Amino acid sequence: MNLENTQVQMRKGILEYCILHIISRGEVYASDMLEELTSAKMIVVEGTLYPLLTRLKNAGLLEYKWVESKSGPPRKYYTLTNMGKNFLDGLSNTWKDLVLSTQKITNNSK
Amino acid sequence: MNLENTQVQMRKGILEYCILHIISRGEVYASDMLEELTSAKMIVVEGTLYPLLTRLKNAGLLEYKWVESKSGPPRKYYTLTNMGKNFLDGLSNTWKDLVLSTQKITNNSK
DNA sequence: GAAAAGTACTATGTATGGCCAAGTACCATA
DNA sequence: TATGGTACTTGGCCATACATAGTACTTTTC
Numbered sequence: 001m002n003l004e005n006t007q008v009q010m011r012k013g014i015l016e017y018c019i020l021h022i023i024s025r026g027e028v029y030a031s032d033m034l035e036e037l038t039s040a041k042m043i044v045v046e047g048t049l050y051p052l053l054t055r056l057k058n059a060g061l062l063e064y065k066w067v068e069s070k071s072g073p074p075r076k077y078y079t080l081t082n083m084g085k086n087f088l089d090g091l092s093n094t095w096k097d098l099v100l101s102t103q104k105i106t107n108n109s110k
Numbered sequence: 111m112n113l114e115n116t117q118v119q120m121r122k123g124i125l126e127y128c129i130l131h132i133i134s135r136g137e138v139y140a141s142d143m144l145e146e147l148t149s150a151k152m153i154v155v156e157g158t159l160y161p162l163l164t165r166l167k168n169a170g171l172l173e174y175k176w177v178e179s180k181s182g183p184p185r186k187y188y189t190l191t192n193m194g195k196n197f198l199d200g201l202s203n204t205w206k207d208l209v210l211s212t213q214k215i216t217n218n219s220k
Numbered sequence: 221g222a223a224a225a226g227t228a229c230t231a232t233g234t235a236t237g238g239c240c241a242a243g244t245a246c247c248a249t250a
Numbered sequence: 251t252a253t254g255g256t257a258c259t260t261g262g263c264c265a266t267a268c269a270t271a272g273t274a275c276t277t278t279t280c
Contacts, residue, residue, distance in 0.1 A: 007123070008123075008236085009236070010127075012265090014212060015267080016116060017120075022215060031228075040214040041211050045269085046229085048266090054229095056111075061111070069276085070276095071277075073227060075227090090113045094113065094120060097151065098124065101150045101151050115265070157238080157240060164258095180248095181248075182247055183245065231273095233268105233270090234268085238264090238265095239263085240262090240264105241262095242260085243259080244260095245257085249254085250252085250254100
């Protein structure tokens with residue numbers, strides 16, 4: 001049991017929310033997302049992001065199209081499906097509730 | 111893949127933080143914690159709480175003493191060790207960073 | 221034009237933690 | 251002593267994050 005491990009645990013689920021949110025703002029591919037997540041100091045690595053995208057796609061929340069690139073192999077550009085949009089709304093509420101609950105507990109000095 | 115499952119994932123690690131925080135405010139036993147968590151709408155069940163307490167104790171973050179009760183079997187009253195206090199400080203920062211990062215991403219309308 | 225470097229994506233195995241479910245143990249009351 | 255409530259324990263299941271290694275394609279460099 002160490003801090004680093006707990007940080008990983010805390011990220012669980014939240015990552016999914018962040019990624020859906022990023023995609024909701026317009027077509028992006030994996031490296032775009034990595035860049036934004038990193039710049040927000042949300043540590044993510046390839047080995048986490050790609051499987052997650054595949055999972056979300058298989059669940060019907062995302063879809064993608066191949067787009068050729070001028071500097072390397074073609075890229076998958078992702079967009080949200082309607083199902084994905086609904087799911088994001090739900091996640092949004094879940095996250096807000098969770099933050100509120102945590103605040104309630106950690107601000108309580110009794 | 112459903113909402114409920116993601117809610118579970120989101121709770122991961124955060125629960126640990128909340129429980130350490132509750133214990134940091136004074137001696138409590140499991141049912142006290144359950145009550146406070148529930149009243150803050152942080153859904154927790156016995157099967158989650160007890161193993162977590164055991165884990166934290168084995169990691170040296172908690173210690174407990176048995177106290178007899180007038181209305182049932184004796185109870186384990188938990189307190190934080192010094193190690194536990196330090197760990198809680200670390201978790202506190204981790205949580206704040208995570209909330210900030212998430213805000214950064216979800217407030218970005220680009 | 222062949223080798224090297226870079227970009228994008230894939231696949232597999234491991235560890236952790238939340239939860240369900242069943243079970244143990246103790247106490248008080250009827 | 252039988253019943254119901256309280257407190258805690260245990261074993262197994264599932265989902266996710268991550269490390270690691272690998273595939274495939276493109277551009278650059280000599």
